[in-house]
Amino acid sequence: MIYADQAIIAALENAAENGLSERKLVYVHARDRVTGLVTGMGVWAGDEDLSIAVASGLTGAAETRAYYGGGTLIDVGNIVCATDMTIRPLTIRLSQIADVAQALLRTLDIRLARVEVHTLYLDPATGAMIGSLLDFVGEVDKAPLSTPAAGDEGAIALTCVPDLMSMLTRINPRKSSYEDQKAHANGDEWSLYASTAGDWTIWWGQKGE
DSSP, rough: OOOOOHHHHHHHHHHHOOOEEEEEEEEEEETTTTTTTTEEEEESSSSOOOOEEEEETTTTTEEEEEEEEOOOEEEOOOOOOSSSSSSOOOEEEETHHHHHHHHHTTTTEEEEEEEEEEEEEETTTTTOOEEEEEOOOOOOOOOOOOOTTTTTTEEEEEEEEHHOOOOOOOGGGGGGGHHHHHHTTOOSSSSSSGGOOOOOHHHHHHHOO
């Protein structure tokens, strides 16, 4: 369950009359290709770089994070909330010429990296920050990096899948692994010696000897 501050609730309730401005914040947790350490990098749909406290998608606690602006984040697709088990990918588009986007893909290994998307709500009259809500927690499924033709505009498209749906639909190979079955049966190869126990017939209401 997501808990919103009273300021955000009031802004949403009065949005029809007062209007509401919002910006997307995207944060990626990935491993550094050189050190192997997990590091974070954030981008947002604003002109200037931003430092803001947001709720962690892992712990729920407030964390102060840096988000790079300047046109690095182009667009965040629609985040679909549904009750079924269908995995609905989220597409995040970054500017291909932005230094931050290049660093994200070339210095960090973002394969299966954790991604968090927050919505930052702003007062449309003053531009002051009202607060932010966590909208999406998932992992990078695809991150193709292509070079556009001369004269064309390129973009980096990160395809992300929801973390919860990805885990619930993930296949566990240990359930059918031959080596794992032997380990569970203490070396017994697929009940190879089950016949030594004989044929036990226990009628309902009786105890086996």
